[in-house]
Amino acid sequence: MTGWQTLFYKEVLRFWKVSFQTVAAPVLTAVLYLMIFGHVLEDHVKIYDTVSYTAFLVPGLVMMSVLQNAFANSSSSLIQSKIMGSLVFVLLTPLSHWSWFVAYVGSSVARGLAVGGGVFIVTALFTHPSFVAPLWILVFAVLGAAILGTLGLIAGLWAEKFDQMAAFQNFIIMPMTFLSGVFYSIKSLPPFWQGVSHLNPFFYMIDGFRYGFFGVSDVSPWLSLAVVGTALLVVSAIGSHLLRIGYNIRN
């Protein structure tokens, strides 16, 4: 293995060794959401004419799991190794900032997809999923995970304490995820909040992802792809720049 492949492998091994906590636990959480919201709201909420609420909810929950776990992977790995001091083993190596970037974001994508896949398999037992356009599903899952993995990298570099990390997660990542249409279609919102939702890049990740399942969505998947792709470029530029200057890791 080359240098970046080793770092990628090490980061995957890190979450895989504690997969009960990093993969199984988030799958259980998502299934609980599905059982409770699906049970309570199934008969009350209708979003698209052809799609039941439970079926509508599944892709949203899958994507939410992908995004949250991709973020959690790079951010927790960096903050832990910064505070424990074991980041020094990577800092002493000849690895370039691109190697760091690819390894940390790549392993976050791997964890996001592992958890998302787990959620999908379990929830498929409760619903009859459809796959109108599987390629769109994959594209949005990977791009969404990459964006959140990069945001986790940025947060992990920025934060110096665990409470700063918790603040980033609770005040930025959680609201943007929940207000993106995981549990509802934004068409059901008043016009003002529809407008606000359109400013949230997370909305396009979930809407595009859902298009892959049902072939219907709030906006065109091509528009979603353009927004999500641009968002990835912007966060990647920031993340790789911070690694290049050694922000908060080399003084």
Next chain:
Amino acid sequence: MHAISFQSVSKTYNTAKGPFKALDGVSFDIEQGEFFGLLGPNGAGKTTLISILAGLSRPTQGRVTVHGSDVQADYAQARRQLGVVPQELVFDPFFNVREALRIQSGYFGVKNNDDWIDELLSSLGLSDKANANMRQLSGGMKRRVLVAQALVHKPPVIVLDEPTAGVDVELRQTLWQFIARLNKQGHTVLLTTHYLEEAEALCGRIAMLKAGRIVALDRTSELLKAASSNVLRFKIDSELPPHLASRARVTGRIVQFPAHNAREIEQYLAAIREAGLQAEDVEIRKADLEDVFLDVMAAEHPLQMAV
């Protein structure tokens, strides 16, 4: 080509109390194959200098090269030449010893490294811990793993930042035998330590750092020669008069006077007798590196010895 070259290295930290100069124009070279000691009290700048060498920190001014490669501009090449044992006892709790060493090899692009890893494990007395998780190891064992991790890529230059702080006698012996063997095979060794005895025994040349500046730099034998050659040592039960106390090193009951010749020793003993004091366990010993170190650190304007 120098193994390591520090060229006018300065480092200023911005602190709440204003800028703090941790290093102030440090320049010296270490040749290939040397066993070099870097000494100084806490806060003198030793670890800052090592951090800049290792690329963990950037100099405010100046440059550092390892085998000719600049540690910033050509960091990848410089870091391949360096094996750094960090001062802090850090470890990655997710892995066992062998996994940690394989991963560290991989970062340097070294493949199929198990033969060398086995040799490192056995030389450092870690063979039976190869499959133990890092969390289960004692402090001394973790320290050995840190040394092994620094050497997985067979670096020509080895940097040890206080490797024996808080380490038992057995490990110190194992470690020094191993490092001395690597040095004989041609590896350059840069060592910072608080144990002056170790530095005296191991290092061919020594630099002393005080408040971010080099205050002494010479062959260990020359440093010892430059110091007062003998030390008069005895024990007393009462206070020394002030004119004697200012020239003595006092540790509890033990009093030590640096002396250049027999006459000085006689004068000290006469002064003690005149003061009506009773000296016990009187002995005269040769000066060691600790005496040199204390002399240099105590001097207000230390002489820049041969650089």
